[in-house]
Amino acid sequence: MEINVLFFGVLADFAGVRRKHYTGIESYSDLKHRIFDDYPGIEHYTYKVAVNKTIINEDPLLRDGDELAFMPPFAGG
Amino acid sequence: MRLVKGPVTADIISELIARGGEKKECGAHSLFLGQVRNDGKDDGKRVRAIEYSAYEEMVIMEAEKISKTVQSEYDDVRTLEIIHSKGVVNAGELSLVVIVSAGHTGQAAGACTKIVGLIKEKLPIWKKEIFEDEPVQPDAE
Numbered sequence: 131m132e133i134n135v136l137f138f139g140v141l142a143d144f145a146g147v148r149r150k151h152y153t154g155i156e157s158y159s160d161l162k163h164r165i166f167d168d169y170p171g172i173e174h175y176t177y178k179v180a181v182n183k184t185i186i187n188e189d190p191l192l193r194d195g196d197e198l199a200f201m202p203p204f205a206g207g
Numbered sequence: 208m209r210l211v212k213g214p215v216t217a218d219i220i221s222e223l224i225a226r227g228g229e230k231k232e233c234g235a236h237s238l239f240l241g242q243v244r245n246d247g248k249d250d251g252k253r254v255r256a257i258e259y260s261a262y263e264e265m266v267i268m269e270a271e272k273i274s275k276t277v278q279s280e281y282d283d284v285r286t287l288e289i290i291h292s293k294g295v296v297n298a299g300e301l302s303l304v305v306i307v308s309a310g311h312t313g314q315a316a317g318a319c320t321k322i323v324g325l326i327k328e329k330l331p332i333w334k335k336e337i338f339e340d341e342p343v344q345p346d347a348e
Contacts, residue, residue, distance in 0.1 A: 180265060
């Protein structure tokens with residue numbers, strides 16, 4: 131599967147990118163491991179994940195072309 | 208819901224207030240203004256600006272949900288508008304405006320307070336503090 135990953139806030143600063151395209155992804159777990167390998171230490175941050183702009187609370191079943199956003203705690207206002 | 212680059216200006220607020228006058232069935236407009244504060248840190252440094260970033264498409268979607276939630280809870284509310292900054296906003300400048308128009312005072316004020324709470328909780332917006340001794344990136348968004 132091809133997955134577009136977006137990083138926001140402190141996660142974008144840590145990764146040094148706001149967007150990364152992953153190919154050959156087999157599952158959410160596989161994707162997380164690829165991200166953690168690419169940006170070691172990022173797994174220690176607190177974050178929520180949105181799949182196609184909807185926040186998920188459990189590991190999602192990914193589909194080809196999904197957009198996943200890794201989001202630190204919100205701080206608007 | 209609108210995201211504007213830089214501070215929310217007096218012109219934007221003035222336009223919102225003027226538009227409120229067109230709603231002649233409303234007897235109350237509640238206005239909230241959020242301002243960037245020059246917080247001091249333990250090491251003596253002060254915040255001189257905040258750089259906001261947002262997941263813009265999701266902000267719009269979530270703001271729509273906030274609007275529906277509030278309008279179902281406060282049935283006297285006729286319209287509401289939220290404007291939030293993206294990019295750099297200096298201390299003392301405004302980063303958020305919420306205006307709620309309702310038939311009567313109680314619901315206008317109650318809904319406005321509720322919306323401000325939901326904005327902080329639900330909208331994917333982040334802030335990065337810029338201190339007095341740090342430069343601002345000219346292309347920061």
